[in-house]
Amino acid sequence: MEKRTKKVLLTGMALLTALSVFAQDGAAGINEATQMVTSYFEPATQLIYAIGAVVGLIGGVKVYNKFSSGDPDTSKTAASWFGACIFLIVAATILQAFFL
Structure with missing residues (x-):
């Protein structure tokens, strides 16, 4: 022991x-x-802005296609895509301001 x-x-x-x-x-x-x-925040913020731009372009094309075809749901689609882009931009800006 x-x-x-x-x-x-x-x-x-x-x-x-x-x-x-x-x-x-x-x-x-x-x-x-x-x-x-x-x-990492500055590159991440720039990446989120780029994603927002791509989402905005895709949304613009979808809204244009719906508008051209006479779909009555165009305003709802435009509002949802616009809201998504605004959310990405505001979220990136707020996160950067909050952590830096």
Whole structure:
């Protein structure tokens, strides 16, 4: 039993020593993570704007096709596509303003 206790104690001490070697300053790690996350917002915002532009173009073509064919549901389709584009733009802008 004495030998087993020494093994457990030695293992525990080795583990604590290994953990203390890998320990870092918490504030520096948080600051680095914050900087990394915020560096992705500008490209992500630009990507969302591009997606919004593509969705808007596709929506414009669909609305034009419905309007040309005389579909009475044209205004509903136009409103939904326009709303989707506005939502993408506003969401990207708000997220960027909120996190930066």
